[in-house]
Amino acid sequence: MSLTKPGWLLWRPKKQPLDRHWDVITIGSGLGALMAAAKLAKEGLRCLVIEQHYVAGGYAHHFPRKKQGALYLFDVALHQTGRLKAGQEMYEWFRDVGIIDRIEVVDNEIVYRAVYPEHGLDICIPADADAYRALLKRHFPAESDGIDRFFEIMFAIPTELPLLRKAGKDPSINPFDAAPHAMRYMSGTLKDVFDDMVRDPLLRALLAQLWSYLGLPPGEVSAIYFALMWRSMHTGVHYIRGGGQALSNALCEVIEERGGAVKLRTMVDKIIVRDGRAAGVRTASGEEYFADTVISNASTIATFGHLLDPQHVPNSVRTQIGALPVSTSIIQAYVAISGDAAEMGLREHEIFLNRTVDQDAEWKRVQAGEFRGLSCLLANHGAVNRDACPPGKSVLEAAILANGEFWIGLPKDEYDAKKAAVTEYLIDQIASYIPDVRDRIEVIEVGTPKTMYEYSLNPNGAVYGHSCDAQNHTVFRPEQRTCVPGLYLAGAWTFPGAGFGGALTSGYVCAGLVIKDRAASIAALA
Ligand SMILES: Cc1cc2nc3c(=O)[nH]c(=O)nc-3n(C[C@H](O)[C@H](O)[C@H](O)COP(=O)(O)OP(=O)(O)OC[C@H]3O[C@@H](n4cnc5c(N)ncnc54)[C@H](O)[C@@H]3O)c2cc1C
Structure with missing residues (x-):
């Protein structure tokens, strides 16, 4: 095996005596947790990442196997991801946390090949969105207008969402004017979008091809979250050389270099709450680590079900989480x-x-x-x-x-x-x-x-957190801030949703909220 930058794949946690007191502790080392910790470490906070597995990254990890002297690296999760071109948000966030030069982004020229043997269709979808649109029109000329509308809506929804957030804060902005497509499909499914513009069942299947990336079919998946994922796959699509593990390792490296630590093979079994605030964690072997910010990357079901003692979880939260698929x-x-x-x-x-x-x-x-x-x-x-x-x-x-x-x-x-x-x-x-x-x-x-x-430890082996259906996408998911001050969520179970992009976004957003809340606490003391 030849590696030009062996550090990508060879990172191991530093062997170091661990302090009991930290600024931030994350429960789990999935991408949501690592992104949050990397950003907070960059802002000068000392972060301890505690992971039950023997490797960091959650699903974003690989496992090696040797056979007759040959080494094989199996990437557990990453097939491809998006928004990694200069100027796109994930690229800029990677630059911000200091990992953009530690990973090598591989551009994929095609997004995927779709084969429908019973329909005699075997088609490669080019990464260039205009070429993709033209290809579809050649195959489905009678649906040309519908294809144009579909592309327009898939690109419009992600750009309208920030405007919608603005409208939420400013009553002078009419959300139906600022974000007409997002408002139209806010509680809609992908099927609702199709019903408005395309008829051919094969074309619909082809346009929905990436449904398995969100784990729900057109009749159930949120049109909003599908558009976010679709746009991220059709504005440049990438693999990361070395796979998900290379990304996780790069994040771990910057966390450690900025005074943090990653502790593997350690199960957290309790979130310590003192005076109504998160104060640290207790591990399964009884060790206690303290921090006034705790970020749970565990499922919401575990966080509110057993990591917090019941007296800290209001019935409304228990009911909300219990009802989420x-x-x-x-x-x-x-x-x-x-x-x-x-x-x-x-x-x-x-x-x-x-x-x-x-x-x-x-x-x-x-x-x-x-x-x-x-x-x-x-x-x-x-x-x-x-x-x-x-x-x-x-x-x-x-x-x-x-x-x-x-x-x-x-x-x-x-x-x-x-x-x-x-x-x-x-x-x-x-x-x-x-x-x-x-x-x-x-x-x-x-x-x-x-x-x-x-x-x-995701319940039922869930790969995408709570289902991203029409009622439970983006802003309708459990928020990063929780019912316990100082306790936050990061990862696929929270806003905005799953996938590498979703989990990393959740971590970056989480870090932003932590920074804001800590600044407010300091200001209140002054
Ligand atoms: C087979 C597969 C293929 C996929 N393909 C893609 C793809 O191509 N593109 C894409 O964008 N997404 C893909 N995904 C989805 C993506 O990998 C996930 O959505 C994302 O990585 C989830 O990150 P997360 O932050 O939610 O953490 P997770 O990956 O869920 O990790 C959570 C971590 O927390 C740890 N933990 C939990 N509880 C505790 C505790 N009490 N104490 C200590 N540690 C704890 C767990 O051990 C785990 O390491 C795929 C997923 C799978 C499984």
Whole structure:
């Protein structure tokens, strides 16, 4: 394996005696927590990140496997992410927290390849949005006007949201004038958008292709959050060399360099509250660490369910959290094979192999615990991550959505049999491109919802926090500030939502609120 900047992948927490007193403690080291801590560290606060897993990053981590002297790096989560061009918000935030020069952003020329075998459609979606629009118009000339309107709305909603926030603070601004598209679809689904402008079921499926990135089909996913994700995928789309782990490591590095620390293999089991304020955390082994700012990157269900003692959680909060739906989980096979997958037909880094255009019907099958016959996402990681495997080998992934309720808590025999069956199904999907894949497999690991749960502690192995449906997106999600002063949330369970972009945004927003609140407390004392 050749690495020009080995530090990307080789970061380990400094071995250092840990103080008991910090400015900020995060519970968990997912991207939401790391981004918040990196920003707060930059502002001069000493941050302690406490993570139960043996590696930092939450889902944004990788795991290595060796076979016959070859090293394979499997990226747990990152397929691609957006808003990393100079001037776009994620790039600017990475620059602000000091990691932009520590990561290498790889630009993807295509966003994905979509295959609908039953419709004879096999199409690569270019990263350039105008080229994408023109391509769609060539395939669906009768829907040309609808395609234009769809693009207009998907681009308009994200730019209107800040205006809506302004309108919320300034009664002289009429939100329907300032943000007409966002207001029109504020409680709408993607299907509502389609119903207004496109009819062809294949075109609708193609436009909604990235629904699995949010884990809800067109009939349920929030039009607002879909537009945010869609815009981020169609204004430049990227991989980060070294994968999610490279990003997590870069954030950990800057946290440590600014006087912070990352403590792995440590479960937090209580948030300490004194005089009605967050005051620190207690670990499962009984150690206590103190800070007047605690940021929970754990699920809201854990934060308000058992990390806080019940007397600190008002009934209204318990009811609110209890009513919020939990997002989907996922089953993903991580496969290393001999040979170059690109030469065998899997050229693209992201291939959606669709078994139907009815994504809502497919979602019902996911919810019912089925896996056979589901559409599958195939990823050729080697196409974007040249460090993933040695030359002449390939690292692939095959993923389907899954309902964690059908996996977690199964007796071992039943679980093993089910996992073996789903593994065969996922290999079959790869075999539709590489018929002799079974003979080529060097390493295979399959992550089920149980795996996702064990490494993240997210209930049911949820990958996207609370579901991003029409009622629970962006501003309707639990806020970063909580019912306990000094306790904040960061990550996929809070504003604005899930994905690398959502979790990182939540962390950056969280840090901004912490800075504001600390400044207000200091001013009040003066
Ligand atoms: C298979 C898969 C593929 C994905 N693909 C993409 C993609 O291509 N693009 C994209 O944008 N997003 C993708 N995502 C989603 C994205 O990875 C997540 O939304 C995001 O990383 C979540 O970050 P988070 O901050 O919410 O923290 P999480 O990743 O959920 O991490 C939370 C961390 O907190 C720790 N923790 C929890 N409780 C405690 C406790 N009590 N004590 C100590 N530690 C605790 C956990 O161990 C965990 O490390 C994917 C996810 C998965 C699983």
